Amino acid sequence: MVEITEEPIDIGAVIASVRYSGGGAVVTFLGTVRDNDEAGEVIALEYEAYAEMAVAQMRGIRAEIETRWGIDHVAIVHRVGRREVGEVSVVIAVASPHRLQAFDACRFAIDRIKEIVPIWKKELYPHGSQWKQA
Amino acid sequence: MHVRVVLFAMLREQKGVSELELDVAPGTTVGGLEARLYPSRQSGSVPGKLLYAVNQAYVTRDHELQDGDEVAFIPPVSGG
Numbered sequence: 224m225v226e227i228t229e230e231p232i233d234i235g236a237v238i239a240s241v242r243y244s245g246g247g248a249v250v251t252f253l254g255t256v257r258d259n260d261e262a263g264e265v266i267a268l269e270y271e272a273y274a275e276m277a278v279a280q281m282r283g284i285r286a287e288i289e290t291r292w293g294i295d296h297v298a299i300v301h302r303v304g305r306r307e308v309g310e311v312s313v314v315i316a317v318a319s320p321h322r323l324q325a326f327d328a329c330r331f332a333i334d335r336i337k338e339i340v341p342i343w344k345k346e347l348y349p350h351g352s353q354w355k356q357a
Numbered sequence: 358m359h360v361r362v363v364l365f366a367m368l369r370e371q372k373g374v375s376e377l378e379l380d381v382a383p384g385t386t387v388g389g390l391e392a393r394l395y396p397s398r399q400s401g402s403v404p405g406k407l408l409y410a411v412n413q414a415y416v417t418r419d420h421e422l423q424d425g426d427e428v429a430f431i432p433p434v435s436g437g
Binding site: 254270271272273275276277279301312313333336337338339340341342343344345354355356 | 363365366367369410413414415429431432433434435436437
């Protein structure tokens with residue numbers, strides 16, 4: 224499962240999509256909207272994606288994980304649009320035979336998303352807003 | 358020849374549209390198109406570091422455009 228969506232993410236469905244009988248470890252990462260950043264109080268985030276390319280890049284990350292760890296049970300779902308504090312914006316699930324590889328691959332996935340996937344967020348403050356520059 | 362430029366985030370807001378249809382001369386590179394669209398990068402509204410994509414794949418500035426290409430200037434990404 225690799226998706227960009229405006230709808231709430233069904234976390235259970237993302238996890239279920241990677242589970243298999245040989246997968247003794249399932250690691251998940253949730254990215255949620257934090258109420259502050261360097262600039263101070265944040266009331267919401269507005270996510271925008273170059274959806275078609277973002278999905279292609281996320282599939283590329285899955286391929287990188289398969290090459291590096293031999294893990295082919297990876298799901299990545301990123302939500303876009305205006306997200307309020309506490310809402311889930313991204314869910315990653317990785318299943319593998321053992322936990323170390325699953326943790327490493329899951330961390331790699333979120334790090335790579337922040338490097339190469341064309342998604343942007345605008346921070347909305349009590350007064351004003353700003354596109355986050357990396 | 359004809360290319361379509363897709364705009365996102367601050368670049369979309371700056372131009373006030375999410376797409377531009379442009380005629381370009383054969384041999385035009387991504388960097389050449391950037392120079393035409395953003396002649397002055399000092400304005401502050403365009404981030405210093407852009408990446409480039411053609412038909413949804415990253416390319417370098419010297420990539421030569423083809424008729425019908427979809428071009429994107431990618432400001433620093435911030436997903437997650």
